[in-house]
Amino acid sequence: PDVDVVITTYELTKMIKEAGLDFPTLEPERVDLPFGFKSGAGMLFGTTGGVTEAVLRFAGLTLGIPRLDPVTFRQLRGLKPIRAAEVVLGDRTIKVAIVYGLGEAQKLVDDIQQGKVHYDLVEVMACPGGCMGGAGQPVTKNGLIRTARQEGIYQIDTMIQTQNSKDNPYLQQLYSKTLGSPNHGASHDLLHTSYSPRRRIEASEMVLQEGTEALARLDVCIGSNCHLKGGHDLLRQLLLHLEENGNEHLFDINATFCNEACEGGPCVLLNGTLLERCTLSDLTRRLDLVVAEAESC
Numbered sequence: 001p002d003v004d005v006v007i008t009t010y011e012l013t014k015m016i017k018e019a020g021l022d023f024p025t026l027e028p029e030r031v032d033l034p035f036g037f038k039s040g041a042g043m044l045f046g047t048t049g050g051v052t053e054a055v056l057r058f059a060g061l062t063l064g065i066p067r068l069d070p071v072t073f074r075q076l077r078g079l080k081p082i083r084a085a086e087v088v089l090g091d092r093t094i095k096v097a098i099v100y101g102l103g104e105a106q107k108l109v110d111d112i113q114q115g116k117v118h119y120d121l122v123e124v125m126a127c128p129g130g131c132m133g134g135a136g137q138p139v140t141k142n143g144l145i146r147t148a149r150q151e152g153i154y155q156i157d158t159m160i161q162t163q164n165s166k167d168n169p170y171l172q173q174l175y176s177k178t179l180g181s182p183n184h185g186a187s188h189d190l191l192h193t194s195y196s197p198r199r200r201i202e203a204s205e206m207v208l209q210e211g212t213e214a215l216a217r218l219d220v221c222i223g224s225n226c227h228l229k230g231g232h233d234l235l236r237q238l239l240l241h242l243e244e245n246g247n248e249h250l251f252d253i254n255a256t257f258c259n260e261a262c263e264g265g266p267c268v269l270l271n272g273t274l275l276e277r278c279t280l281s282d283l284t285r286r287l288d289l290v291v292a293e294a295e296s297c
Helices: 009-018 040-044 050-062 070-076 102-113 143-159 169-179 185-191 224-228 231-244 280-296
Strands: 082-089 092-100 121-125 207-209 216-221 251-256 268-270 273-275
Touching (some): 040 050, 040 143, 050 070, 050 082, 050 092, 050 121, 070 082, 082 102, 092 102, 102 121, 169 185, 216 280, 224 231, 273 280
Parallel strands (some): 092 121
Antiparallel strands (some): 216 268, 268 273
16 A cells, blocks of 8 residues: 555664664674675765766766776866866767755756756755765764765775676666666656655644734744754744743744745744744744734724
C-alpha cells in the first residue's frame, strides 16, 4: 500500500537501544556488496563539481575518447559557489555551470531564464561545497577543512582503478537485469522525477490560539529553516507575551510550515502580510498599533 512511514528520532533511538547496538564499540567491517564497490566518479559525487566531472567522463566515452586524464577537468574543481567552464571533448565544446547553495542557484537560474547565459549542463548542490559540507558531516566554518575534504575525495578517485561510473560491474548488472536501456522504460520511470511548488502542511491544521475578539491573525512559520532561525522560540515568546499582558483574546495565533521565503526567516504572516526576520519586539510593536487603531475607531 502507498503509506508514508515516518519514524521520529526518539523512536529510532529506542529501536537501536532495544537491538543492543552500541556504535562506538562496533568492529569496523567491509560494506556489503554491491555498496562496497565504487568507481572514482562515484566518489566525486561527494563534492561540488563532482557530478559534472562524472558526467563528462561518461560523455567522453560516448564520443569515442576512451580515457580522459583527470587534469582535463581541473577547471571544474574548487569551492567558489558559482563556477562556469568550457570543456573540450574531441571536436565538441561543452559549456557547464556548477553552483552550490540555493540562494546562489536562484541567481544562476535567473540569469539563464533572462538569456544572459547558456549552458549545456548545470549542476546544483544545496550544501556548501556539496555533500561533504552537508548534513551528517562535522560542522565547520573553516574553509581550509572543506578544502582538505575535497582534496581527500580527489585523492581517493586517483587510487581507484575504475574511474568511470559506466565501468562499475554492479551498475552494469543492475541495468541488464532491471533497468534496461538508459533513459527508456524502467530506467526512465524509476530514475527521473519532476517538481512542482506546493505547501507541505496547511496552517489551518495547527491552530494554537483562537481569540474571542480577534483583531488580527498571525501565522508563525516553524518550518525547518525558520525553526533554525528562531521560529519556535518566537512563537513561544509571543504566546507568553500575550498571556502576560492579557491580550490573548485579541489575536488568532497559528503555526505554519513554509511561506516560501526561507532566506528571510523567521517569517510571520500578519493578516496575510508577510513579515521577514521577525523579532518579538517588532511583532509586539505592530500588535500594539493594531490594538491602538481598534480602540480609536
